[in-house]
Amino acid sequence: MTPSAVYVAIGGNIGDVEENLAKAVALIHQLPTTRVTDVSGLYRTAPVGGPEGQPDFFNGAIALTTGLEPDQLMAALIGIEHQLGRVREVQDGPRTVDLDIILWGDLVVDSAHTTIPHPRMESREFVLLPLSEVGGSARHPVSNLTVDEMLSAIEDISSPRPQRVDFDPISDK
Numbered sequence: 001m002t003p004s005a006v007y008v009a010i011g012g013n014i015g016d017v018e019e020n021l022a023k024a025v026a027l028i029h030q031l032p033t034t035r036v037t038d039v040s041g042l043y044r045t046a047p048v049g050g051p052e053g054q055p056d057f058f059n060g061a062i063a064l065t066t067g068l069e070p071d072q073l074m075a076a077l078i079g080i081e082h083q084l085g086r087v088r089e090v091q092d093g094p095r096t097v098d099l100d101i102i103l104w105g106d107l108v109v110d111s112a113h114t115t116i117p118h119p120r121m122e123s124r125e126f127v128l129l130p131l132s133e134v135g136g137s138a139r140h141p142v143s144n145l146t147v148d149e150m151l152s153a154i155e156d157i158s159s160p161r162p163q164r165v166d167f168d169p170i171s172d173k
Contacts, residue, residue, distance in 0.1 A: 006066055006073070007103040007135045009118070009127050011059040013047065014094045018058065020084050022169035024097050025062060027080045033067030039169060040130035043162040047094075048126070054094045060167055061102070061130040074101060074114040102131060106141040117141060125154045129162060 008028070010021050021042070029036040042058040066073055077099040085096040102118045109116040117140055121127050128151040131138075136148040143150075 005105055005135075005138075006064050006101060007131055007138060008062050008064065008077070009059065009100045009102050009121075009131065010062060010098070011057050011126070012095055012097045013055045013057040015085065015096045017096075018042065018165075018167065020097045021058065021060065021167070023084055024080055024099060025169040027083070028062065028064065028077070028099075031066065031068065031073075031076050034064055034073075035066075036062050036064045038063040038134040039167060040133035042165040042167045043126060043129050044165060045126040045162045048124070050094070057126065058165065059126040059130055059162075061127070061134050063134040070101065070104060070107065070109045070114045070116060071111060077101070100127075102127060103135065103138050103140070103147075106139070108141050122150050123154070125151070126162060128154060 010024060012020050025036055025039060028034060040061045042060045044056050044058055046056055047054050068076065081097050081099055086098070100118055101114065101116050102121050104116045107116055118127070122140065122143065122145075128147055131147050132151050136146065138147050139145065140150065
């Protein structure tokens with residue numbers, strides 16, 4: 001596969017989240033034929049769904065290029081989550097790290113393990129806000145809306161605004 005522009009949402013809400021996310025970005029950057037090209041800041045947001053009383057999440061996004069196939073990248077991301085202590089016990093529950101492929105050019109995939117574009121991205125400010133930093137002009141391959149257009153539609157109804165935290169896990173891109 002020819003290297004393609006890919007956008008991945010990163011997040012977590014337990015443990016040393018910033019350290020876990022920095023490790024995740026570094027591990028993604030080390031995958032075969034894969035290079036992280038941009039990293040957003042992190043946004044602190046309240047949990048959406050899941051058990052009550054869990055801590056706030058820190059969410060961000062990364063842009064990367066890869067020669068991997070979508071299922072290969074998804075398997076690698078799940079492996080990184082596992083390596084960094086993620087345990088999948090409760091849907092939308094607390095996690096050390098969460099890595100989701102959000103967009104991959106104009107690719108649409110619906111396989112047993114991978115769904116691209118991410119099925120709930122258009123309604124999630126905590127995904128779109130950091131994604132707009134690294135790929136605001138990227139287009140959803142089905143709706144044809146840009147990330148910035150999707151975010152603008154949500155911003156009209158959303159409040160309060162998530163708090164941004166600077167995040168720069170790789171300085172030698």
